[in-house]
Structures are given as structure tokens and as C-alpha cells.
Amino acid sequence: MRRPSLASLMILALALGFGSGALEVGLRASSQRGMGPGDVAAWVAVSVGLTTGLLAVVALIGRLVRRKPYGMLVGSLFFVHAALWYRFDIVLNNFGSDPKVWGGLLLILALSILVGLALDSLVERGRMAISLLGLAAGALGLSLAVARSAPEEGQPRGTRKNILVVTVDTLRADRIAPYGADNPTPTFSRLAREGVLFETVVATAPTTEPSHLAIFTGQPPFQSGVVANGTKLGDRPALLWHALKQAGYSTGGFVAGFPLHGRFGWSQGMDVYDDDFGSFRGLHSLSIVKAWDQLTLPGHTLRERRGDQVVGRALGFIDQHRDDAFFLWVHLFDPHAPYEAPDHPFDPPTDGQPLTLPFYWPPAHKAITSTDWLVEAYDAEIRYTDALVGQLVEALRMRNLLDETIIVLTADHGESLTEHDYLFDHGDTLHDPSLLIPLIVRYPGVARPGHRVPCQVSNEDVTPTLLSLLGLADLPEQKAIERAGRDLSSALRGASCTDAPVVSSTVSERFVDEPPVDFSYRVPQRKLIRRGADGAQICHDLAADPGELADAGCAPQVAPLLDAVLEGRTQTLAPQTDSATNAALEALGYIDPDQE
Numbered sequence: 001m002r003r004p005s006l007a008s009l010m011i012l013a014l015a016l017g018f019g020s021g022a023l024e025v026g027l028r029a030s031s032q033r034g035m036g037p038g039d040v041a042a043w044v045a046v047s048v049g050l051t052t053g054l055l056a057v058v059a060l061i062g063r064l065v066r067r068k069p070y071g072m073l074v075g076s077l078f079f080v081h082a083a084l085w086y087r088f089d090i091v092l093n094n095f096g097s098d099p100k101v102w103g104g105l106l107l108i109l110a111l112s113i114l115v116g117l118a119l120d121s122l123v124e125r126g127r128m129a130i131s132l133l134g135l136a137a138g139a140l141g142l143s144l145a146v147a148r149s150a151p152e153e154g155q156p157r158g159t160r161k162n163i164l165v166v167t168v169d170t171l172r173a174d175r176i177a178p179y180g181a182d183n184p185t186p187t188f189s190r191l192a193r194e195g196v197l198f199e200t201v202v203a204t205a206p207t208t209e210p211s212h213l214a215i216f217t218g219q220p221p222f223q224s225g226v227v228a229n230g231t232k233l234g235d236r237p238a239l240l241w242h243a244l245k246q247a248g249y250s251t252g253g254f255v256a257g258f259p260l261h262g263r264f265g266w267s268q269g270m271d272v273y274d275d276d277f278g279s280f281r282g283l284h285s286l287s288i289v290k291a292w293d294q295l296t297l298p299g300h301t302l303r304e305r306r307g308d309q310v311v312g313r314a315l316g317f318i319d320q321h322r323d324d325a326f327f328l329w330v331h332l333f334d335p336h337a338p339y340e341a342p343d344h345p346f347d348p349p350t351d352g353q354p355l356t357l358p359f360y361w362p363p364a365h366k367a368i369t370s371t372d373w374l375v376e377a378y379d380a381e382i383r384y385t386d387a388l389v390g391q392l393v394e395a396l397r398m399r400n401l402l403d404e405t406i407i408v409l410t411a412d413h414g415e416s417l418t419e420h421d422y423l424f425d426h427g428d429t430l431h432d433p434s435l436l437i438p439l440i441v442r443y444p445g446v447a448r449p450g451h452r453v454p455c456q457v458s459n460e461d462v463t464p465t466l467l468s469l470l471g472l473a474d475l476p477e478q479k480a481i482e483r484a485g486r487d488l489s490s491a492l493r494g495a496s497c498t499d500a501p502v503v504s505s506t507v508s509e510r511f512v513d514e515p516p517v518d519f520s521y522r523v524p525q526r527k528l529i530r531r532g533a534d535g536a537q538i539c540h541d542l543a544a545d546p547g548e549l550a551d552a553g554c555a556p557q558v559a560p561l562l563d564a565v566l567e568g569r570t571q572t573l574a575p576q577t578d579s580a581t582n583a584a585l586e587a588l589g590y591i592d593p594d595q596e
Contacts, residue, residue, distance in 0.1 A: 044142065
């Protein structure tokens with residue numbers, strides 16, 4: 001058999017690689033990714049480069065074996081895209097050992113071989129036309145990529161205020177300077193001086209997703225039904241940015257942790273939603289890159305990113321929409337364990353008995369013997385986060401937008417720093433260290449500078465307050481949405497505020513279809529905690545026992561109040577239980593492998 005021409009095989013490989021690689025970029029590009037020309041170029045380079053490289057290797061092999069070499073190229077291309085489509089779009093949530101996975105891939109391999117055998121002669125005769133078709137497909141892909149990545153034009157701001165909401169993951173209120181901590185946080189202190197600080201703020205959940213949903217809907221977990229990370233939100237018209245989008249705002253979210261990934265529904269209603277944790281925006285959505293991730297990344301996904309990466313991309317959004325009315329949400333994950341602030345040297349004491357740290361901490365950290373060193377490392381993460389928020393504030397000032405922007409600083413939950421022998425973790429208890437968080441609002445001309453609101457409030461109050469400040473709360477579509485949160489706009493202006501009870505919840509067991517749910521009911525003087533697994537209750541006198549160490553026997557007075565709230569409780573939604581989601585959340589400490 002005549003040896004095929006290497007040149008003809010390579011030309012065909014290059015054309016097919018360019019065509020299929022660029023076309024995938026065109027089909028996957030989206031303005032919601034916030035892609036710029038540089039991002040599009042990077043996508044094309046990686047997709048075309050990897051696909052062409054693979055086909056070039058197949059071409060070399062085809063020339064050596066000399067049997068159906070042109071069919072090998074087409075069959076290989078068919079296999080790559082069909083197999084990756086099947087694995088990532090059809091059976092993503094199945095383990096590799098599942099017959100549906102390996103059986104389906106074997107079937108695709110067999111079909112690919114048949115395609116190659118059947119089309120070899122046809123491809124050889126028409127290789128010039130097929131090469132031209134590949135080039136045309138590539139050109140179409142490039143055109144689609146440019147068109148689909150173009151950002152939506154916003155509406156001029158006019159008299160409307162921009163909104164910046166910064167949620168800091170795992171941030172205790174008592175570890176930042178405005179709340180009395182000996183931990184210098186100049187940006188947080190500045191926001192408190194120039195805005196209003198709420199002294200007692202209770203999170204509705206000690207985990208990321210349920211608490212963030214309360215922040216941005218005004219609906220706590222008992223009302224939203226979302227009590228655990230990894231839960232798909234479904235259609236959520238109550239999300240704050242739906243209302244803002246309808247009012248003409250450009251909306252953008254930049255998140256740093258997997259529990260807020262768009263796969264769970266967080267991107268709905270956003271013009272830009274940046275949940276890609278790689279160095280290059282969006283590359284990990286390309287099929288051939290996903291295949292590499294399957295081999296190299298734990299949990300088959302990127303799980304988190306440092307705050308400087310989040311802020312860098314958020315600053316691009318501000319630049320792009322500086323003349324628009326915009327809503328920007330920035331989520332910073334850095335205070336979440338393990339504590340590894342860039343400017344804090346890792347030099348912990350390791351002499352003696354190692355601490356019993358959470359299972360997901362890296363091995364080097366598990367040799368640490370000092371709780372004091374870890375508390376300082378946590379504080380260092382907070383100082384690093386404070387500096388990042390300072391970059392956002394300074395960016396607004398430099399663009400003459402600072403006084404045109406409502407800034408809200410809050411957190412999703414706190415962190416236990418040894419209280420109740422619960423070392424450097426959160427999510428399993430409803431004690432105050434995991435629930436007391438900051439809430440600071442800066443709104444020049446409305447929020448009274450330096451004012452401190454003493455009454456008890458909740459993070460579920462953020463969305464009702466913002467809607468009221470913007471004059472959107474009375475729109476018919478907003479009045480039809482039930483929200484447990486309160487409008488605190490009058491308190492921002494200096495009016496008196498009344499205490500409100502806060503119901504918080506967490507799951508006793510994670511990632512089961514019907515997880516038992518623990519509840520707490522907190523008023524300023526008392527707090528009831530009820531276990532979902534067995535109904536056991538304990539009630540603390542917070543005035544006499546702020547550490548929540550003893551049962552004060554107050555359950556008979558408080559329990560009926562919790563029962564009354566839970567009468568209208570929404571059915572709990574089950575979280576996803578696929579292998580990829582579980583592995584990612586386990587790596588972040590939200591699933592204990594011993595409890596699966």
C-alpha cells in the first residue's frame with residue numbers, strides 16, 4: 001500500500017483542528033462570562049492548539065501504519081468531541097466505574113472506528129474540499145466568538161446609585177476593628193466611620209450557599225428550602241439582581257468559592273457572572289480542557305480562588321460600566337480555612353501534640369500545635385481581605401464613583417476559633433461564633449456617618465433594605481414576593497430600631513435526600529437550639545452566659561415561638577449528590593467523608 005503523503009495528512013489535520021476548535025469556542029463564548037478580546041484569543045489559541053496537536057499526532061501515526069490514515073483523522077475528531085460531550089453533558093454526575101460511563105464511551109469508540117473505516121476513501125478523495133470546509137467552520141467559530149462575547153450595553157446611571165455588595169466568607173464580626181478587635185482593618189473601619197454599623201447581626205446559616213441566598217432574597221433557609229451547600233436554586237425571582245436588572249441596572253457577580261458556582265443557579269439574571277477559578281477566564285468550560293481537568297484536578301473542578309483574582313476581574317467590570325447604573329457583588333473566600341494569607345509566613349509551632357483540625361486541612365497544617373498561631377493566621381487572612389476591599393473602594397474613588405455607590409459589607413457566617421472545642425471550622429453548630437457577622441452600609445447623604453445600630457438584625461435584611469433605598473420595594477412584582485427580612489432603611493437614617501428574632505438553621509447530616517435540620521431561635525437575651533435528628537433542645541441565657549455553655553432551662557418560654565415561625569416552613573430541598581459536586585465540597589470542608 002502506498003504510504004500517504006505526510007503533507008496532505010498534516011494539512012487536513014490543521015484544517016480540521018482549526019475548524020472544530022474555533023467552532024467550539026464560538027458556541028461556548030458568552031457575554032455572561034465577561035470575556036474581552038484577550039480572553040477570546042486565549043480560548044481560540046488553547047482550543048485550536050490542543051485539537052490540532054492531537055490530530056497532528058494521529059496524522060503521524062496514520063502515516064506510519066498506512067491503513068485508513070484519513071479515516072483515522074476523522075474518526076479521532078468524532079471520538080474526541082462525541083466522548084467529551086457524552087462525559088460532560090450526559091453522564092457528568094456518574095462515577096467513571098458506572099457502566100453508563102465506560103459503556104457509553106466504548107460504544108462511542110466503536111462508532112468512531114466505524115466512521116473512520118467507512119469514510120477513509122471518501123475523505124482522501126475530497127480532502128481539499130474538507131480542508132476548506134474546516135477553514136470555513138473556523139472562520140464561523142471566530143465570528144460567533146466575537147459576537148457572543150460582546151458585552152450588553154448598560155443604561156446611563158442618571159440619578160440612580162450604583163450598588164457594591166461585598167460578602168466575605170467566614171468572617172466573624174468580633175475579629176475586625178470596627179467591632180472592637182485588636183486587628184487593624186483600616187478599610188472596614190473607614191466604611192464604619194463613613195457609614196452605619198449594625199452591632200448585632202445574626203446569620204441565618206453557618207454555611208455559604210444558604211446564607212448567601214438569605215442575603216440576596218430576604219428569605220432564610222426555612223423559607224427558601226435551601227439548607228445545604230450544593231443545592232440547585234431553581235428559578236428564584238426573589239434574587240435581588242432580578243429586580244435590579246428590570247430597573248435597568250447592569251449586573252455582575254464575581255465569586256471565589258464553589259458553593260456559589262453558576263451550576264447551582266446563581267448566574268440567573270446576571271449580565272456577567274464570573275465563577276471561573278482558573279488563571280484564564282472560562283478556559284475550563286472547553287471540552288478538551290475539561291478532559292485534562294478530569295485527570296489532574298481533585299473533584300474534577302476548580303474549587304476556589306484567592307481574593308486578588310476576584311478583585312482584579314471585578315475592577316474590569318467597574319471600568320466597563322463606569323457610566324452605567326451597576327450592581328456588583330464581590331465574594332471573597334480568603335478567611336475560610338485553611339488560613340494562608342499571602343503576607344503571613346507559614347512558620348507554625350509543631351512541637352508537641354498536634355491539634356485536631358478539620359479533615360480537609362492540608363497535611364502540613366495538621367502538624368500545628370498552637371491555637372494562638374492559628375487565630376493569628378485567621379486574623380491575617382482578614383487583614384488581607386480588608387486590603388482587597390480597600391482596592392475596590394479606591395477604584396471607585398479614582399473613577400469619581402465612590403459617593404455614587406451604596407456599599408454593603410457583610411459575611412455569610414463566622415468561624416469557631418476553639419469555642420465549644422470546635423476547632424477552626426463552621427457549619428455543624430449554631431453557636432454564636434459561627435453566626436455573628438458584620439454588616440456595614442455606606443450611603444453618603446442617607447446613611448448617617450458613624451452611626452451604630454444597637455438592635456439585633458439579620459443578613460436576611462439586606463435585600464429588603466436595598467430595594468427600599470432604591471425605591472423598588474413597592475413595585476407590584478416585588479410586593480408579591482414573600483420575604484422574612486426587614487427594611488432597615490430608617491435605621492440607616494438614624495431612626496430607632498427594634499430587635500427582631502432570628503431563626504438560623506443547618507443540616508445535621510449532609511448530602512442525604514431528606515437531611516435532618518437543626519434550628520436556633522435567637523433574641524438578644526436568649527437562644528434556643530433544637531436538633532433535627534432527635535428533637536433535643538437546649539436554651540441559653542445570653543446575658544448571663546454569652547459563651548453558651550449551660551442550659552438555662554428557658555426552652556418552655558422560647559420553643560413555642562420557634563414552632564410558630566416554622567409552621568409555614570418550606571419543604572427542604574435536597575442537595576446534589578453527584579461525585580463531582582461531592583468531591584469539590586469535601587475538599588472545601590463542607591462534607592465529612594466519614595459521614596457520607
